[in-house]
Amino acid sequence: MVLRRRPRVPLPLAAKLFRGLADSSRLGILLELRRGPRNVSEIVGATGLSQPNVSSHLSCLWCCGLVEKATRGRFVFYRIRSRRTLRILHHAERLLRSVGAHIEACERYEADGEAPRRAAATRRAVGATWA
Secondary structure (H helix, E strand, O other): OOOOOOOOOOHHHHHHHHHHHHOHHHHHHHHHHOOOOEEHHHHHHHHOOOHHHHHHHHHHHHHOOOEEEEEEOOEEEEEEOOHHHHHHHHHHHHHHHHHHHHHHHOOOOOHHHOOHHHHHHHHHHHOOOOO
8 A cells, every 4th residue: 555645743753652552561551541531550550560660650651642641639631632642542443453463474673673572571561562
C-alpha cells in the first residue's frame, strides 16, 4: 500500500511518539489507565512495577501530554488525556490481532531493545495483554 498524502507531522516527531509508546513499562501504565483514573499505588499494584519506576514513567507521560493529573486529597490521580491516545491503543490491539504472530516471530528486535530474557521478564511484570 502506498501512502500518497504527505505526513501532517514531521517524521522524527512521530518516531519519537512511537519510541515512547514502545517502552513496555509506559505502555503497561497506559493500558492500566484505559480502565480509568488511577493513583501511583494502584498502578504499582496492577503492573508490578516499582513505585519510583511508575512515578518516573508517569512524569514522562505527563510531560509529553499523554496523561493528565489531578490531586484528590493526599493522592494524585492520573488519567489518559485524550481520546486519541485511547484510539491509538485500540487500533494497535486490532492490528496485533492480524499481524501479532508475525511480530512475535520477528527476530530482528526485542521489546525495548532488550535481551530476550529481560524482555520476557518485563512482559510478565506489566501483564502485557491488550484485553
